[in-house]
Amino acid sequence: MTVANRIETGTKINVNQLNLYYGENHALHNIDLSIEQNTIAALIGPSGCGKSTFLRTLNRMNDLIENVRINGDIIIDGQNIYDPTTDVVSLRKKVGMVFQRPNPFPMSIYDNIAYGPRIHGIKKKAVLDEIVERSLQQAALWDEVKDRLDKSALGLSGGQQQRLCIARLLAVEPDVLLMDEPTSALDPISTLKVEELTQVLKDKYTIIIVTHNMQQAARISDYTSFFLNGVLVESDKTDKIFTTPSDQRTEDYITGRFG
Amino acid sequence: MTVANRIETGTKINVNQLNLYYGENHALHNIDLSIEQNTIAALIGPSGCGKSTFLRTLNRMNDLIENVRINGDIIIDGQNIYDPTTDVVSLRKKVGMVFQRPNPFPMSIYDNIAYGPRIHGIKKKAVLDEIVERSLQQAALWDEVKDRLDKSALGLSGGQQQRLCIARLLAVEPDVLLMDEPTSALDPISTLKVEELTQVLKDKYTIIIVTHNMQQAARISDYTSFFLNGVLVESDKTDKIFTTPSDQRTEDYITGRFG
Amino acid sequence: MSSYADQLTDSLEQARKEPSKGNRWTRGQHRNDRIMRIIFVGSAILVSVIIFSIIAFVGWQGVKTFSAVSPSEFFFSTDWTPSKDKFGAFPFLYSTMLLTLLSVVMSLPLALAGAVFMAKIAPSWVREILRPATDLFVGIPSVVYGLIGLTVIVPFLAKFNEGFGYGILPAAIILAIMIMPTILSISEDAIRSLPGRLEEASLALGATRWQTIWRVLLPAARPGILTGVILGMGRAIGETMAVFMVIGNSPQMPKSLLSSTTVLTTAVVKDMGNTHYGSTWNNALFLMALVLLLISLLLIIVIRIVAKRSELK
Amino acid sequence: MTSKTTDRIATIFFWATGLIIVLLLAWFLIRILGDGLPMLSWNFITGRPSEVRAGGGVGPQLFNSFYILFLSLLFSLPIGIGAGVYLAIYAKKNQFTDFIRVSVEALASVPSIVFGLFGFLLFVNWMGLKFSILGGSATLALLNLPVLVRVTEVALRSVPESYWEASLALGSTQWQAIRKVLLPAALPSLMTGITLVAGRALGESAILIYTAGLSVSRYLPDFNIFSMGETLSTHLWYVQSEAIVPDAKNIAKGSAALLLLVVLAFNLLIAIPSRMIQKKLSGGK
């Protein structure tokens, strides 16, 4: 499949003139961005440029922080998620998130995966069993943990924990996966596994991934957006960004002049 | 001045067969390294490979951690710093350290700089004044703060704080500066200032700098050492490492295959 | 250029000229360092010495009781009639346990809900009000609690019990309020100190806030909450004056929650002043104090076990 | 019931709890202060108590409350801070440290009545101090001690590790780092902790009845540490239980209100400078 192919499948997310303020701090400036279905979009930029902040606007995780003001529109599947009538809980079910540091709950592996289905009302053991197995398999973790499903998830290695978190997310069947530096706390081998996983998942999901590692962005993403000081400097196909960026600042960054 | 020039000035630090254990965890394996006077040596490697640990053996900051066992020799200016008779306090005066996150004391800017001289017995106001001014000037911070010396240092920006920490260090007149990712918490402009500062300082000091940013290592250092899983994989002139590394792992790392 | 080189050589020379000065200063600092270290260790040891002398002292005095009273009588008999040399302390033990449990049970819902509210729900300005408010509860002297118990709660309860309002119930109400801030603030800390990523993970899966609190946060904070409960229990067990004022103070098994009875602390205050040092009666009071002490120590051990378990996890 | 309704109900429930806690406190305060404030007059606050006739004051008790508090802190602060510093900074993870830590926790869990007995026998009887300000404050110091140790330890631990590292990396001795950086940085939380200790000490009665006595010196102020030292809270206990003055009830109400005001004032008095220091330390941020 080529990039062109996928563009035809249509726009999944459309961000218009998004501004975000942490109190006085204007953290995102007039962001315009659209993201296609079944692609991987990478967000890159130096520390503090607003990548995480932007990512978290997409499933309204920033709502949790006090003193955040947001204006502009984010339209996912044709619906403005900042519309007052939007149900945040179902939005988050649809737009799932994987975090920088693996964050399994202090419960068994099974309960971690079953957590999402359970809170959404699934109680039957048989159904849960099936969901757990399927999700773990999708996350390429089933073989490693199938004999210890009732053991605490905190006993897994960092890389396994991260894949567990991905499996946990898949269990609620989201459409969009947001990943905030999902491999930055992992060793090279775990990193590789997670990267491979993203390649498999993009057939079913739309993935937006924040990364510090430019090689990673180049390896796995279809589109790359470069942020600097809260501004979206440039957004384009990944090979374009990494070979012939149109903005000087992008070039400076990817060639390591700063960051 | 070229690198060759400086080698003639002699070896400042000599590390022989250094091993370090955090309890059971063997964190440094048989490190051998020598560092020349008035050069900048960069330590690079993926997260958790032992860069910070190694750096902290050089001024015995690891002594503070429980259950650390160290064997092997570190010889600075001909003296083995792990000799039982070594006075740790004067060693640390001589081998100063700048940390990843700027850590000014919660006192005025003046008191921060004067802290070191004071604990070493200087009480005269005139002398202190002079040291404060000189150190701030050396750290390229004097002009920015000279009118607010009595204000809290915590009111400075991150980059200013980091230069303040460098100034504070210079005030105790060390020989060797250890810097553990001194710019990783800073914005690009502050980073640039600190980088420029290192170039000035290397005329008087021997500098060892840990960095995650390979471009930074390439830009500022004379020698680069690559660590992986507690092993010193390769150590050589910086241009050599970044152009024709002798070890495959080094090459994989600097080309972004992992990390 | 030259001035800079001059300065450098100057300072080097100076250092060479007065090496002893720097050394003397450094030596002095090293000595101070050693002295202070000894002082700190000494203080720490002193704390141990104090607790052990208290245990030894109270224990030594209390155990003498057994030369006149058998342990089985002391711990299991319900007959406390010192004038007839009957020293059955079971009613006191029983009432102590009952009162402690009841006050924790009454306190827990409010304290826990308050902790969750303050840690996760209240906007920061509400928290700014609530935090000092709960601290103030701690600042109210126990005599004042007792006074309120005596003048408000006892008469109120009396209306429902043929005019008799003393007993475990008013004491438990008072204690529940007194220990609420302890349980609340420790639980709040426990909930607040949970890594924010647990909450994020749950919310990002589409859980509501309540589901997150109930299914993730409270279970994860359980060790801390348990610690708070145990410390609250410790406070309830040790409280004296407030309980004394409302519990009725009869040396008998409570027939109901509104029936005059005595707990260990109040048994000790009631008679300690007027029994002669060295008499069996007096020794029995020390033995009760020892029992109190041992219960408190036991609670500490439980806390440590809980803490260790949660560390292992 | 959908999960969203449950969530809404839970939210209402939690807000209600917060409200109940505030109302409960407000009720206590209104009740104590409402009953007591009308009793407070200059004469009541500074006057000598009258033993038989109505109209006495609580001046000496008020003085003793502070005097005993001051002395008990004088005894317990150096040791408490010392042990706290040890635990926060020097203590290695070994059996000795565990032992000290268990001791502190054990001491913290000792019911105050047990301290009272211990102080009574040790200070009042064996050391022959009789019921006295000294005996009372020495015993009270034992009560304060473990809390101070904890407060110090927690305050020091909450100081960022980076200060400690920065100081040592500049070649300071440990003591220099503690004295010049850690203790000053820990001062605000240390002071808050000490306020809590003081509040508790001001309200303590079980201990003092047995060690400081229930009567006051005829002089005001009497700094003699060997004179009897009834405090405001023991006076409250005494007045409500055995006094025969006709206005005992009013004295009790007034004392309760005064006691509460004192604790409040104490909190404010220490909170304000501690906020100021905090502000100064953090550079106004």
Next chain:
Amino acid sequence: ACGSKAQTPADTKQGAAPAPAATTPAAQAPAIEGTVTASGSSALLPLVKAAADDFMKKNAKVTINPTAGGSGTGLKNVADGTSDIGSSDIEAGPEYKDKGLVDHIVAVAPFALIVSKDVNVDSLTKQQAADIYTGKITNWKDVGGKDAKIIVVHRPDGSGSRALVKQIVLGGAEFTKDGVTQESSGAVATTVGQTQGSIGYVDTPYLNDTIKAVKFDGVAFSKDAIKDGKYPLYGIEHMYTKGEAKGATKAFLDYIMSADFQGKSVEELKFLPANLLKK
């Protein structure tokens, strides 16, 4: 200079005696100074406090610290030296035989059975009172009142008043364990005042208008009734010192025994003079 330092205290001590005499010509004896602590019987406390007030007014350098705690406490404190004076409504028991206590009988303290105001019983016989306090009678209707539960209010075991009730009213029988126990006489009065259907016992100085004293065997408390032996509820109040009283303690005891105090103040305080029964 060294010498003078050592002498100073001695000088002032010598000089102290005549000085007050000069300034206050009214004082005949050399000024007494010191602190006297008196603890014990809460029954006697009003008297000790009143005496202390007066005595301190007359002696500017004496502090008297009167506290209660119960008779047992008083005896114990004086025996182990914690107090200078220990007061008690009952004689020191055999355990104090060899402690060298010296007895001073200072007053007669009548006490009364008190009930809360809602109790419509005005008089109790000795038998009725005994049955109530031993727990045989638990309802006011059994002693001629309305149908209401009786709540008995006690003093703790160390109380002299309790011992007297046990001895005079119960004839040595044990109290019921039911009911409320209050630390001191004042607290008993308060509790009875606010608890419906309650009965207690306090010394007459503690009587007030929130409670009602009942007649005992048909006799109400009065000085004459006691003198004539018709009202048996009273205790002999003792003040013990360890060894013969000295200094301020002695002066204070002397003041209490003085004709002035015994003749006037004692009865004003609702006690009776120490020599009432000897006459």
